[in-house]
Structures are given as structure tokens and as C-alpha cells.
Amino acid sequence: MTDETYDVVVVGSGGAGMAAAITAAAHGLSTVVLEKAPVWGGTTARSGGGVWIPGNDVLRKHVPADDLDHARRYLHAIVDPAAGVDPTRIDTYLDRGAEALRFLTEHSALDLEWVRGYSDYFPEAPGGRAGGRSCEPLPFDTRRIGADAATMQPFYTKAPLNVVVKQSDYRWLSTGLRHWRGPLHLLRVGLRTILARLRGRRLVGLGSALSSSLLVGLRELGVPLRLDTALAELIRDGDRVTGVLTTAGDRITARRGVVLACGGFDHSAAMRAEHQREPAGPRLSLGAATNTGDGIRAALDVGAATALMDDAWWAPSIPLPRGPWFALAERSLPGSIIVNARGERFMNESLPYVEATHRMFGGRYGAGDGPAENLPCWLVFDQTYRDRYLFAGVTGGRPLPKSWLADGAITRAGSLGELAAAIGVPTGVLAGTVDRFNGFARAGVDADFHRGASAYDHYYGDTTNKPNPSLGALTKAPFYAARMVPADLGTKGGVLTDERARALRADGSVIAGLYAAGNASAAVMGHTYAGPGATIGPALVFGYLAALDCAAPDAPDAPADTGVSGSRTRATNPG
The missing domain is CATH 3.50.50.60 (FAD/NAD(P)-binding domain)
Known part of the structure; x- marks a missing residue:
């Protein structure tokens, strides 16, 4: 002492x-x-x-x-x-x-450097900036x-030394080869890694x-x-x-x-x-x-x-076997929706993460003794989404790890009906929810929850997807459901x-x-x-x-x- x-x-x-x-x-x-x-x-x-x-x-x-x-x-x-x-x-x-x-x-x-285009989370509010202040x-x-x-x-993802993916990189890496900026940023990450090793540097980001x-x-x-x-x-x-x-x-x-x-x-x-x-x-x-x-x-x-x-600083996450994966971009990419146990959408899936988790709780902040209104819930997506986009660190087109499927974090099925039965939601309701959303995706306007109306929604969207970077129809089997849980970045x-x-x-x-x-x-x-x-x-x-x-x-x-x-x-x- x-x-x-x-x-x-x-x-x-x-x-x-x-x-x-x-x-x-x-x-x-x-x-x-x-x-x-x-x-x-x-x-x-x-x-x-x-x-x-x-x-x-x-x-x-x-x-x-x-x-x-x-x-x-x-x-x-x-x-x-x-x-x-x-x-x-x-x-x-x-x-x-x-x-x-x-x-x-x-x-x-x-x-520090400015993260160009990383929008404020409420850019349409008075004084908000779509170009970002981060x-x-x-x-x-x-x-x-x-x-x-x-x-x-x-760092919780335990990235290899010298492999530094900046925030400005991740946005484009998440959309894979869909936009020329994706390969460009992948090349930048690779060159940064190689140059660091050649120079004997030990980089973190x-x-x-x-x-x-x-x-x-x-x-x-x-x-x-x-x-x-x-x-x-x-x-x-x-x-x-x-x-x-x-x-x-x-x-x-x-x-x-x-x-x-x-x-x-x-x-x-x-x-x-x-x-x-x-x-x-x-x-x-x-x-x-x-x-x-x-x-x-x-x-x-x-x-x-x-x-x-x-x-808390809530973070909608996928409970993978190795720990929760913070679903930052996954919720915003076209070809996906989030549904509750009733098989219904209940929010704009692209909402900022704290607000999205509040919706998972039913609009409350996480306090109280009663059941959370929209939990459990799932991120539902199709094979087109899986082929195109980075998902929980797995590049588009690659099969998801078998352990994720065996653990129940991810469910895969040949049809929406089979998927609904596997996760325990009403079959007809899920099919109707997807059909209604597909209509919004084709029109480019989400009449229920206005997904894709905010500049923030588009930041992690797919700019090559028309008419709305945030909306894409779910049509191609097999279909997937990823469990979504209210993790956090701290209280x-x-x-x-x-x-x-x-x-x-x-x-x-x-x-x-x-x-x-x-x-x-x-x-x-x-x-x-x-x-x-x-x-x-x-x-x-x-x-x-x-x-x-x-x-x-x-x-x-x-x-x-x-x-x-x-x-x-x-x-x-x-x-």
C-alpha cells in the first residue's frame, strides 16, 4: 500500500x-x-x-x-x-x-481528416449536414x-496488423464490386498494407x-x-x-x-x-x-x-458465435428488411443505430420490466443481396460460415414460407410484408417508413441501385434471416x-x-x-x-x- x-x-x-x-x-x-x-x-x-x-x-x-x-x-x-x-x-x-x-x-x-460525405444522423433536421461533420x-x-x-x-475485430480500413473505406467496401469506388478502396487498403510492411511500419487505425x-x-x-x-x-x-x-x-x-x-x-x-x-x-x-x-x-x-x-449507445447486432457483429451497413443495403415476431416491418431499417434499437424496444430506451415490443426480430434478405454485398465481414458471393447456420444466428431456406416457419413467424404475414416492400422498392418510395428518404440512409446504400439506393426487392431464393439483438457500444x-x-x-x-x-x-x-x-x-x-x-x-x-x-x-x- x-x-x-x-x-x-x-x-x-x-x-x-x-x-x-x-x-x-x-x-x-x-x-x-x-x-x-x-x-x-x-x-x-x-x-x-x-x-x-x-x-x-x-x-x-x-x-x-x-x-x-x-x-x-x-x-x-x-x-x-x-x-x-x-x-x-x-x-x-x-x-x-x-x-x-x-x-x-x-x-x-x-x-485527423474529414470523412467526406459521412452524413450527420439527422441531416434533414434544422442545421443538419448531409455532407457530414465527422x-x-x-x-x-x-x-x-x-x-x-x-x-x-x-480492437474488438482483431484486425491483422497494418490492415487498416478507415471509415471512408468501409462505406465502399460494403458494396463490393457494384461501384468502381469499391475496388479502388480495396486497392488503397492493400497498398497501405504492403507499403507499411515494406517500410517496417506497424499500423493501427x-x-x-x-x-x-x-x-x-x-x-x-x-x-x-x-x-x-x-x-x-x-x-x-x-x-x-x-x-x-x-x-x-x-x-x-x-x-x-x-x-x-x-x-x-x-x-x-x-x-x-x-x-x-x-x-x-x-x-x-x-x-x-x-x-x-x-x-x-x-x-x-x-x-x-x-x-x-x-x-445506451445501442448497436443493432447479429449474435455470431464469436460475439455480436455490429450491423452498421447491413441494415441499409437494398434487398433487406427487418421484421418482428409478427412478420411485420416496424421501422426504417436504415435509421441511425441508437434510434433503430429504440424501435426494436418499441420506441422506449431500454428501461422497464415489460417485454420489448419488436423483439425478437430478424434481418431478412435474399440471395441477390448475399451475392452483391459484404455481410458481417464475408465478401459477396462467398458462402456464410456453417457455424453461423448451426448456431442459429443465420437461418437459410428455399422459400419465404420455409424461412417463416424456421424462425417462427406467420408465413402469410411475412410473404405479404415482403410483397408490399417489393412494391416500394420498384417504385423507389417506402410509403410505410420512408427508408431512403434521408441522406443518411443513402450513405450505406448502393448508389448503383435504382431508383433508390436504399430499396431493393427480395426475390431470389434462397432467403436468409439473421437474428438481430440490441447490443451496444457502451452505456x-x-x-x-x-x-x-x-x-x-x-x-x-x-x-x-x-x-x-x-x-x-x-x-x-x-x-x-x-x-x-x-x-x-x-x-x-x-x-x-x-x-x-x-x-x-x-x-x-x-x-x-x-x-x-x-x-x-x-x-x-x-x-
Whole structure:
């Protein structure tokens, strides 16, 4: 057992935690990062790595007309006031977002590019952008982080080293050979891989690239990162949080503040049973396995309020034997529909993933004790779809693995009637549903659920499919049904915070010395999801703002000058 003192103690090494630690250390504060897992990077390292921060410097190079007034109208339009999100938090996120990203870029190896055309999730809402506001990290050479590469949180698909498929690639790879951009992007991925091997580079992409880039900042600023170090409880002096106690009995004092950035309660069966609807649960979460709500429970113990605990960053997924497959493009490709146990469609299948899962629950957020209205449900498609498109990583035309069929994740039948009988839905109803949808596909207009009416629907559609990239008839046997389940990318509820990321009590008063960011905090997005990277974007911004508040001149034990210039500053850290 040890007894140490730092200015700032950060719990969690994902995007929010590293953003907070980099900012604190660059402002001259001694800082430590505690990570429960034996690996660093958290759920950020397992993600697609997208960053949705309107008006940032990278975006403005390509979309100079994307002013914050448009983004402000957009967020205030889509975030339901009933979610209880303080409008000031939304405005602060927008007003300080570009500043935060600029600072983190200057004090790390972060290098982003705009994902051209990756639409906001509600582009037709006031202020929405069909051209998109999302950025993604460039591939990162892990030789730059040396031995730390061996302890990075693995990307959940376990892609081979140097095979980096960017978000901008995946859109076109999913449609195979249907469009000339598909082979072009496949060639780009291949050349990137070959060149990396020839040059001795060790590339990672997506969330792994984002996390690695931020780790460079931690290391250059001398911030210690303690793996296998779990939070047990928060230490208080009166009403102020003054440090943490670890499960190993170590006492770490925080003179300026504790930042909880240790994720949600993705893998806590008890917390999910208390707050959320089954059958979703820990087994179907793609978040880091060590996200068991430790920070949220510790905050509750010192009087913090929580919000949005019934919701998550849902991801409609196919429960394959190796684990859930996040069905991102599969739902939008023509020649497919989603039906419930009654054999009926119940939504626009191309909806953004959080909204799509809400429909699977029947329009609710995942809370309550009653049965989910549209579960179980299946993605139904035909052989034309299977021949044309990438499906769960299997290229078009290739047979699906026999284990998927044997496990029941995928059902195949020679006719729609046989398929209906195999999955237990009314035969006549399924046939009628497909017949009605086929009429919509031929006309190019979905009169029931308006699939293909939004620019977002078309992003993962097939641009060569006419008259609507999102609609295609199901006509060619055999027919398939893939089970769809409500998995998630992490939980959405957590500690209630203000615009400075300070933890709040139920009466709105501030818990001095305690901050929360990322999935440990209640989402600024409320029950919705603005666009690709709208989890990581707020995590970075509010991690940054939490550290700035710790460094403020009126904070306890504040040094005379905590300002930094644009150049990198190395902090002195014990340990």
C-alpha cells in the first residue's frame, strides 16, 4: 500500500481520461492516470475512432460554411428536452469544442481528416449536414509508442496488423464490386498494407489510432499511467472529494480534483438489470470488459446524481458465435428488411443505430420490466443481396460460415414460407410484408417508413441501385434471416455534470473536487446521437474542460500561473 499526492487524479485511460490528463499536465499540474484493466485505451480504442466536433480546424478546411450557429440549431433540435440535458452543456460543447481539439492536437500526435460525405444522423433536421461533420484519425505507426503497443486495448475485430480500413473505406467496401469506388478502396487498403510492411511500419487505425495518438501526449508530458489499478472509493474531506482509494489499498490524494473517465456500466449485470431492459446486457456489449460502473457507484456514494441510466449507445447486432457483429451497413443495403415476431416491418431499417434499437424496444430506451415490443426480430434478405454485398465481414458471393447456420444466428431456406416457419413467424404475414416492400422498392418510395428518404440512409446504400439506393426487392431464393439483438457500444447514463464537467448533486449543487467525462457521465446527447463520433467528441471536450477547471486560478492550491502557450510543456510528475 502506498500514499501519494498529485494535483489531478484521472480514473480511466480512454479518450476522456487521456484528454483530461494531457490538459492538466500541459497546464503544469502533476497528474496520474489510473486504469483498472491490464491494457490502456478503454472503449475508445475499441471504437471506430470518429470525432464529431462541429467547427473544428480540420473540418473548416473543407467545410468553411459550417458555422456553429447551424450546429447549435441542429443539436438543440434533436436533443429531446425531456432527456433533461442542460442547454448550457450543449452550447459549451459547441463553443469550446474546436478549442479543445486544437489543444489536444498540439499536445499529442493526434492527426485527423474529414470523412467526406459521412452524413450527420439527422441531416434533414434544422442545421443538419448531409455532407457530414465527422473526422477520423489517420493510421498510426505504433513504433512511436514502443513497448506501450503491447498493452493497448485490442480492437474488438482483431484486425491483422497494418490492415487498416478507415471509415471512408468501409462505406465502399460494403458494396463490393457494384461501384468502381469499391475496388479502388480495396486497392488503397492493400497498398497501405504492403507499403507499411515494406517500410517496417506497424499500423493501427480507427479507435486504436486515436488512443495511440493521445498516449504520445501522455508520455511526452511525463504522465504516469498505472495499469491494473482499480478504483475502490473516493476520499472526502468534508464535502470535498480529495482523492481515491484503490482496490489494492493505495491512497492517492488529489489536491485539485479527481476526474472520473472510467466508462459506463456496460459489463455490470447487476446495474443493467436495475436500470435497463433485457435481453440487452453485458454479454452483448462491445465496450471494454472492465467497464462495470465503478466510477458511477463511487460518485453515488458521495452524493452525486445520475441521469439517462436507462439508455445506451445501442448497436443493432447479429449474435455470431464469436460475439455480436455490429450491423452498421447491413441494415441499409437494398434487398433487406427487418421484421418482428409478427412478420411485420416496424421501422426504417436504415435509421441511425441508437434510434433503430429504440424501435426494436418499441420506441422506449431500454428501461422497464415489460417485454420489448419488436423483439425478437430478424434481418431478412435474399440471395441477390448475399451475392452483391459484404455481410458481417464475408465478401459477396462467398458462402456464410456453417457455424453461423448451426448456431442459429443465420437461418437459410428455399422459400419465404420455409424461412417463416424456421424462425417462427406467420408465413402469410411475412410473404405479404415482403410483397408490399417489393412494391416500394420498384417504385423507389417506402410509403410505410420512408427508408431512403434521408441522406443518411443513402450513405450505406448502393448508389448503383435504382431508383433508390436504399430499396431493393427480395426475390431470389434462397432467403436468409439473421437474428438481430440490441447490443451496444457502451452505456449512456452516468454522473450528472455541468458545463465544466463538475459532478452535481440532485439539487444541482457542485461536488467540489469531483469531475466526470465520457461514458462515466450522463451524455450531452441525451437519448439521441448527432453523428459519427458523437460519443468521442464530447468525451474529449469535457475531459479537456474538467482539467481546465482543475487548473483555474481559483481552484484549491492553485499555483500563481497555470497558463500555457501553444508550445508543448512538460509537467513534473512524481512516480
